[in-house]
Amino acid sequence: MKFFYPFIRFSVATILSFSVVSCQANTNELEKFLTRIEIEYEQISIELGTAYWNFYSGEEKPDLLTPKNKYFALLTNDTLNNYIEKWYPKRSEITDTILQCRIKVWHNTLLSAKVEYDAEIMKLRNELEEMLEVKDNNENQASIIPAKMRELINLRNKKSQDLGFKNYVHFTFENNGLGYNWFKEFVNSLDKATLEPYKALIEKAKNEKQIKEFSQINAFQLIGIFYANNSPQLPKTVNNIDMVKESLANIGIFYNDLPSKLVEKQLPAGVGGQGIMLNIPGDFRAVMTLEMDISVWMHEMGHGLHGLFNSIDQPILEGYEWIPGNGTPAFSEGMAETSAWLTRNPEWLKKYAHLTDDEINAQKDLLNTYSPAFIRYHIANFMQEMELYLYPEKEYDQIQKDVAKKYLLIESDNIRTRDLNNIIYVAYPLYLQSYLLADIIACQIHQTLKEKFGNEYVFNKDVGKYLEVFYKHGEYYPWQERMIMGTGKELDIDAYLNYYKIN
Ligand SMILES: [Zn+2]
Secondary structure: OOEOOOOOOOOOOOOOOOOOOOHHHHHHHHHHHHHHHHHHHHHHHHHHHHHHHHHHHHOOOOOOHHHHHHHHHHHHHHHHHHHHHOOOOHHOOOOOHHHHHHHHHHHHHHHHHHOOOOOOHHHHHHHHHHHHHOOOOOOOHHHHHHHHHHHHHHHHHEEEEOOOOOOOOHHHHHOOOOOOHHHHHHHHHHHHHHHHHHHHHHHHHHHHHHOOOOOOHHHHHHHHHHHHHHHOOOOOOOHHHHHHHHHHOOOOOOHHHHHEEEEOOOOOOOEEEEEEEEOOEEEEEEEEEOOOOOHHHHHHEEEEHHHHHHOOOHHHHHHHHOHHHHOHHHHHHHHHHHHHHHHHHHHHHHHHHHHHHHHHHHHHHHHHHHHHHHHHHHHHHHHHHHHHHHOOOOOOHEEEHHHHHHHOOOOOOOOOOOOOOHHHHHHOOOOOOOHHHHHHHHHHHHHHHHHHHOOOHOOOOOOHHHHHHHHHHOOHHHHHHHHHHHHOOOOOOHHHHOOOOOO
């Protein structure tokens, strides 16, 4: 999906091997059981995907509760939980690596469900989703949302602590493929690398505009310049869906052969697009809100490619997104952005946005210059949410101010803050860092495509086939391994900083 932040408006909107004889009998039973459960799991996932599709597309009246309750029953199934608890610690004894992986992914899925599908949390979530879904709530209801959100945050923390984690942040990061320590280091290194160049941007702005105190609006202006130059502008006559088809055909992927459907419709504030794999790999649909640029369409389509070219057979390894531990959100968003980045490629821009080399170079210079603001803006956004869990005693207002000072270096005390009523915090908790990681993943993959297929790679029909290396294994390999398979290395933050000439 593609989120926007409502209070800033930018100018754009076989591997199989067998098997230690001694545990063969036991794993046969286990495998038979898991296979049966996974068929059921996939069926419910399709039902929930369909319900969310109806929710966003308005095609039919959505029924979210029935599939959620079915999930609840399945995830709390004692036999399933006992099997996974028993086998997870000794999964390395199992030589069938696919079964081994299914146990690992089940473990993560069940663990995350212990929080998100806890009866109390689920009830509160459903309540909040309903309150936030309706626009223009009556005042009474709107005023209780922040307190309810706090309750949800505290419950998630408490439940995580019951499970032996320090808090919900630690819990989530052990389960989302990133790891809390890795992530902390990631944030620190980006903070450090972008600090001086960002300060230089501030000084420049202050001098040029005769500003005494750098304000929030000044910061948003810097970030806005990045976004304005990062969003391809096509002639008004161009139809986005045709452009998606052509951009994919250029790399050898034929949209009309895919079980895929893209539509346009007004979405709730803050949501730019919502792509849903109803059935992996057989049914992808996406709805884009009005007047989104082509990169948003290609982003959602990228989620589609990720699911439609998934050729793993086991449903739990297909990575349905409905239970956090079942997938790797940062990588999924990376796949979406890899597709969006096709429309930021110079050769693509020359052909479809009719830009000259000089214009493209000038744009890239601006992106380089303002990228520290873009990166720090992302950090500020996800830290704002994270600190709610890390410092539950702190007012949200204060968190937002502190984060704005720390990462956006706002000097003025007059900082506009938002109420605690963000649907993303309810429905996709601790998800926002995925978008910054996605930019890095996409950058790295495009670097590889350029090296392998040359400057004209966005018009090379073999590129689509190559991208399948990232799609086809589902959750069978950890995401960093998928990066190695496709690009030869793990996530390379230095290469990303070099791309934007931040060093
Ligand atoms: Zn997305």
